Ligand code: AMP
């Protein structure tokens with residue numbers, strides 16, 4: 304396979320995708336649009352060069368031009384917003400090969416109501432929920448519930464549309480907030496859902512419309528504070544694989560959750576070619592879906608991709624072509640563990656300080672990988688902070704202690720004012 308690949312997006316997820324694709328046999332060049340200055344790297348032995356192009360993810364015409372200019376053979380779309388807006392459909396309409404579902408399939412993430420109905424029709428275990436279309440109906444329904452439910456704005460709300468209410472008063476406030484327009488059109492309807500208990504895992508499937516392959520499961524840490532406390536974030540770190548899930552558990556999820564959803568999509572005429580990300584709660588009665596996303600998780604992607612052995616580019620291309628069975632299989636490093644720790648900017652997940660100079664005192668070969676996210680570069684090519692999550696450091700090891708040691712050591716070599724890091728990522732699996 305000779306390939307020029309275009310990755311759409313600008314975060315740490317897209318940096319890790321670009322890195323893994325650049326290292327895939329047969330790939331000649333990887334472009335990222337719009338990308339960030341931290342991703343750029345020259346060709347090295349065993350890796351194609353990574354370059355960025357200043358084209359926004361919502362500039363369909365610009366992306367099409369870029370594909371033609373660079374003779375792009377595969378487009379991989381990172382974030383949910385362009386998927387939900389139909390970028391994959393547009394590009395496919397112009398004959399391009401695209402990894403990422405069309406706007407129809409992206410509804411799995413873009414409408415919680417639609418996703419819930421699909422899961423119910425497919426007989427897939429998910430938290431019982433009620434669709435609510437007005438403030439009054441929402442408040443009235445709360446009167447009939449014994450326990451505070453989870454309140455979810457229907458549409459895309461940049462990860463902020465969900466309230467896991469501790470009290471009925473909190474649930475009421477969340478309903479009021481949604482119907483007061485806090486999430487714009489995303490909050491014209493909502494779902495009230497029963498609160499589930501259990502560990503939460505992220506399971507990612509690469510789909511070709513009919514068939515799929517599961518990646519090693521991961522756990523991420525959503526809260527900003529030590530001990531998993533404080534405000535929700537996009538994710539402060541992750542680890543993979545999840546030691547309490549074995550091959551049998553994954554096979555069970557594949558046959559009772561992922562394949563039935565893919566089949567239900569097909570029944571609706573939806574040819575789903577991209578990532579199906581299941582956010583699962585492992586409850587006393589078995590794995591239960593709390594949400595689907597139509598893309599790789601961030602930071603799960605940064606954590607999981609380094610565990611894979613094989614040709615990721617060939618697999619994503621095969622998915623995009625509807626021919627997964629023809630791709631060389633991906634495998635995972637024997638017993639290897641992957642640890643990912645995010646460094647954020649001061650203030651995250653609220654308004655953050657920006658523009659702080661980033662310095663790296665590490666030397667090549669000091670171990671660990673760094674994937675940049677919220678960074679910009681100056682005229683002289685120096686990196687500065689420019690976003691909430693600035694970067695993720697990933698370590699690999701034969702066990703989680705080694706993997707986290709490497710990730711934290713590498714992170715310790717990177718400096719900027721206001722660097723904000725949780726010291727307890729992976730506390731579930733570390734012994735020290
Ligand atoms: P997100 O949709 O990523 O903003 O995050 C929603 C988070 O809310 C999930 O990661 C869970 O931790 C939590 N959550 C969502 N639905 C439920 C549920 N039914 N029961 C318990 N926790 C939930």
Ligand code: GLY
Nearest residue numbers: 523538600601602
């Ligand atoms: N890490 C959670 C997400 O990507 O939605």
